[in-house]
Amino acid sequence: MEVAYIVFILSFNIKYAYSATDTSVYLLNDGHKIPTVALGTSLGHLSDGTRVLPVNHSLARAVQWALEAGYRHIDTAALYRVEDEVGLGVQHYIEDNNATREDVYITTKLWNDAHDIDEVIPALKKSLDDLKMDYVDLYLMHYPMAYSVNPSITQVELVDWCKEHGVVVMAYSPFGGILGRKKDAPPPHADDPTLVGLAKKYNKTVPQILLRYLLDRQLVAIPRSTNKDRIKENIDIMNFSLTPDEVENLSKFNSDYRLRTPVKWYSHPEFPFEKKNLSDAEIKYIIEHSKED
Template sequence: MQRLWDNSKIKPSVLQIEVNPTITQEELVSWCHNHGVVVMAYSPFGSILGRKLNAPPPQANDTVLVGLSGKYNKTVPQILIRYLLDRQLVAIPRSTNDKRIKENIDVMDFSLTTEEIEKLSSFNSNYMLRTPAKWYPHPHFPFPKKNLTDYEIKCIIDHSKED
């Protein structure tokens, strides 16, 4: 972001990145807040709702998430959305289900404590649900690279074109 900021006549006002308890992006979020850049958090549930088998903890049945859900009489997804809002982020959950859309909106009648936000942030493992693979060969690719062959990189790029 700093390189973009330093080389832009018109400064960015919004950054859309993956943020959830398993990838908190603390340093980047802090940079954005300090520079007046709004952070839009996509994949607010990350892998927590159990869509990936090899994902790190927590899962939706984690005692911390279940405890907060019970305390506030909210669902785990609502707790995760509130977590982002209380960090001053714009949460953008994706759903086409009317019930879930209404549930996602029903998060404005409670706030998490600082301790609860810190507890959820302690799940951070920098685990990304999706890595923008089509940018993998770029010299400024900001994510950890695995030791891949040229053929494997080509397969990743070809697969990402399907998204």
């Protein structure tokens, strides 16, 4: 399996007191447990590519609200430029709720250009029992992977491969274009009869159905929000499950629709995704006028 861009996902937690039957966590193959729902902390981009940053500690408040609502997993990355806000939110949660740092699982990511892979791989090897795997397998076998997954882009082959190799997949962009305003987004949309019907059946919202779909595929869901009520709603998905047939029916919406395609990486010889039909001039313009990542 070729991997053009490796994101080292560094997951920080010290101990967990969950029982073996706790469905709010997945067991990693190194014996640690990862909570199945994480608050996403990327705030997205403006139309010109500028990354949106928090104002007046809005994200720190969202992190605290999430932890108080029952989340035990916060997903972030150096690329998002919000790790200080995440830390502040965790600190306030601990101080205000008589909690400890061990109660919070934080996932962050280190990109290829932020480290020397010749230094990282030996360090990882030193901490693992099996030293016979090549570096891709070494990474995949012990760390979760993050990919865009939702009914519009099911990634079945990739997810199945990861399951076969004991890798937990974290599903970012869990709503894809389904709840968004992308005019070119394919079905389903939020008012789709299938989604609305499932929401009525389970007395849930369409976003909750989409998140539960991921959990029923044994994926970690990473919804993002800074709205207190929405944050609470997104974690309220542990008291029901979709049937296997319902999961299969939602997967039939797959059209491999990727919400964002990183045009800046098109020129890489091992670019791993499908490319949008853009001319060389259009690609050059996007790269030159995109302010950030």
